[in-house]
Amino acid sequence: MMHTEDKHAHSDSPAIALLKEMGAETTKHSGGTLLTHLLRVEALVATWGGRPALRTAALCHAFYGTDGLPLTLLDLSERARLTEAIGKEAEELVYFYASCDRKATYPGLASPDDASVVFRDRFTGEEFTPSPQQRRDFAELTAANELDLAKVNASFRERNGDGLLELFTRWSPLLSEAARRDVTTVLG
Numbered sequence: 001m002m003h004t005e006d007k008h009a010h011s012d013s014p015a016i017a018l019l020k021e022m023g024a025e026t027t028k029h030s031g032g033t034l035l036t037h038l039l040r041v042e043a044l045v046a047t048w049g050g051r052p053a054l055r056t057a058a059l060c061h062a063f064y065g066t067d068g069l070p071l072t073l074l075d076l077s078e079r080a081r082l083t084e085a086i087g088k089e090a091e092e093l094v095y096f097y098a099s100c101d102r103k104a105t106y107p108g109l110a111s112p113d114d115a116s117v118v119f120r121d122r123f124t125g126e127e128f129t130p131s132p133q134q135r136r137d138f139a140e141l142t143a144a145n146e147l148d149l150a151k152v153n154a155s156f157r158e159r160n161g162d163g164l165l166e167l168f169t170r171w172s173p174l175l176s177e178a179a180r181r182d183v184t185t186v187l188g
Helices: 004-009 014-021 034-047 052-060 076-086 088-099 102-108 132-152 154-170 177-187
Strands: none
Touching: 014 034, 014 052, 014 076, 034 052, 034 132, 052 076, 052 088, 052 132, 076 088, 088 132, 132 154, 132 177, 154 177
């Protein structure tokens, strides 16, 4: 069976080609380049059993920037370009991840009462209740991203480890068993 990182390592992968075209291969990031970070995040989601669209979203999660990292590889006006490269479902996950207003969304994301979960889109200001699947995908992608940073950057882990452990413990109902194990291993 081919591992995801092997599949994307081919130069003809549309996702990898677009990442390289947008400079991810030369953009410095914790533990190397942005592309190496993205490949590690994708590989981690794969080890947790993430479905193909979620693994692809993990690989491409930085295209529109995040609430914590303003770097963007593509402008939101170019969403169709990313959709063409990775598919509709994966692009929607990338947008969902990038659009999160963390202050408004993180506290209640794992609330057992779905109606009390509020997701605020930082691009539009819109607030809505995400589906349980969107919440699980978002939590897994967030955990994979932050755990990768914590693994490769001791100062990041020192500054943020306790807060991330508390956050992911609160989000544990949304995380796979494998993700919860890795949270404990890396941050616990």
